[in-house]
Amino acid sequence: xxxxxxxxxxxxxxxxxxxxxxxxxxxxxxxxxxxxxxxxxxxxxxxxxxxxxxxxxxxxxxxxxxxxxxxxxxxxxxxxxxxxxxxxxxxxxxxxxxxxxxxxxxxxxxxxxxxxxxxxxxxxxxxxxxxxxxxxxxxxxxxxxxxxxxxxxxxxxxxxxxxxxxxxxxxxxxxxxxxxxxxxxxxxxxxxxxxxxxxxxxxxxxxxxxxxxxxxxxxxxxxxxxxxxxxxxxxxxxxxxxxxxxxxxxxxxxxxxxxxxxxxxxxxxxxxxxxxxxxxxxxxxxxxxxxxxxxxxxxxxxxxxxxxxxxxxxxxxxxxxxxxxxxxxxxxxxx
Numbered sequence: 001x002x003x004x005x006x007x008x009x010x011x012x013x014x015x016x017x018x019x020x021x022x023x024x025x026x027x028x029x030x031x032x033x034x035x036x037x038x039x040x041x042x043x044x045x046x047x048x049x050x051x052x053x054x055x056x057x058x059x060x061x062x063x064x065x066x067x068x069x070x071x072x073x074x075x076x077x078x079x080x081x082x083x084x085x086x087x088x089x090x091x092x093x094x095x096x097x098x099x100x101x102x103x104x105x106x107x108x109x110x111x112x113x114x115x116x117x118x119x120x121x122x123x124x125x126x127x128x129x130x131x132x133x134x135x136x137x138x139x140x141x142x143x144x145x146x147x148x149x150x151x152x153x154x155x156x157x158x159x160x161x162x163x164x165x166x167x168x169x170x171x172x173x174x175x176x177x178x179x180x181x182x183x184x185x186x187x188x189x190x191x192x193x194x195x196x197x198x199x200x201x202x203x204x205x206x207x208x209x210x211x212x213x214x215x216x217x218x219x220x221x222x223x224x225x226x227x228x229x230x231x232x233x234x235x236x237x238x239x240x241x242x243x244x245x246x247x248x249x250x251x252x253x254x255x256x257x258x259x260x261x262x263x264x265x266x267x268x269x270x271x272x273x274x275x276x277x278x279x280x281x282x283x284x285x286x287x288x289x290x291x292x293x294x295x296x297x298x299x300x301x302x303x304x305x306x307x308x309x310x311x312x313x314x315x316x317x318x319x320x321x322x323x324x325x326x327x328x329x330x331x332x333x334x335x
Contacts, residue, residue, distance in 0.1 A: 080292030138302035163196025174327030175236025183240035220247025279322030
C-alpha cells in the first residue's frame with residue numbers, strides 16, 4: 001500500500017507539500033507540484049478520501065434510513081435518492097431499522113463520527129425526540145412525519161388528496177359498498193389517506209368501513225380473507241398501498257372473484273409490480289424521483305447554510321388500469 005510519505009520521498013518534498021497538492025489547499029511551486037503528480041502517477045497512489053474528508057470537515061456522505069427493505073416502494077425511493085446523491089458527487093450509506101430506536105441511535109452516532117452531511121429519514125418510529133436530543137446532523141423527514149424536538153424539512157406526497165382521489169374514482173366507477181384497507185394509523189401518511197377516504201364517503205353519504213393492516217404482503221392476504229368472511233357485499237376496495245392491493249387481489253381470485261367485474265380495487269404508490277399482475281392495478285402514483293431529488297438538494301442546502309424547515313408537498317396522480325372500470329361498460333356486455 002502506497003502511503004503519502006512514500007510519495008513525498010519519491011518526489012523529494014515534504015508530506016505537507018504532497019497534502020497541499022492533493023487537496024489543492026495552498027499554493028505550491030509548479031516544479032514541485034509536477035514532481036508530486038509524477039510520483040502519484042508512477043506509484044498508482046489513491047488518496048484516502050475518508051482521511052481527506054476529516055481534514056476538510058466534509059465526508060460527502062448522506063445517510064438514508066429506510067424502515068423496510070421488503071417494501072418495493074422504499075427500494076424505488078432509495079434507488080432514486082442514490083442516483084441523485086451520486087450525480088451530485090456524494091456517497092450514500094443506507095440503513096434499515098424496522099422501527100428499532102436503539103439501532104437508530106447507533107447509526108446516528110456513527111454518521112456523526114463520519115461527519116455525514118445529513119440524514120434522509122423514512123423511519124416507522126414517529127417519536128424520535130430522544131434520539132435527536134443532542135444531534136447536530138441535518139435531518140430530512142421523507143414520506144413519514146417524525147416527531148422531534150428539532151425543526152426540519154418534511155418531504156411527502158399529498159396523501160390526503162391521494163385518499164380522496166382514490167375514493168372518488170371508485171365511486172365514479174359505480175362502487176357503492178366500499179371498504180378502506182388502511183395502513184397503520186401510527187403513521188402520518190396512512191392517517192392522511194384514510195382521512196381523505198372518510199371525507200369523500202361522508203360527502204356521498206356512504207358507510208365508512210375499514211380494516212387496518214401493516215404495509216406487507218401477508219397482511220394484505222389476511223385482509224383479503226377477512227373481506228371475504230365479513231364483508232361479502234363489498235364491491236370496491238381502497239388498499240393501503242400497492243403491495244397490500246396485490247395481496248388482496250390474489251386472495252379474491254383464489255376465491256373465484258373476478259376483478260373488476262365482481263370487486264374493484266385500487267392501490268397507492270405505483271410501484272413497478274402494478275403492471276406485472278393480472279389485471280394490472282389501478283393506483284395513485286407518487287412522484288418518487290422528484291421527491292428523492294428534493295431530499296438530496298435539501299441536505300446540500302443545509303451544508304451551504306441555506307437551512308430549510310416546514311414542508312414540501314408533492315402532488316399525486318390517479319393511474320387508471322384494469323382493476324377498476326365503470327360498471328356500465330361491462331354490465332352492458334352481459335345483457
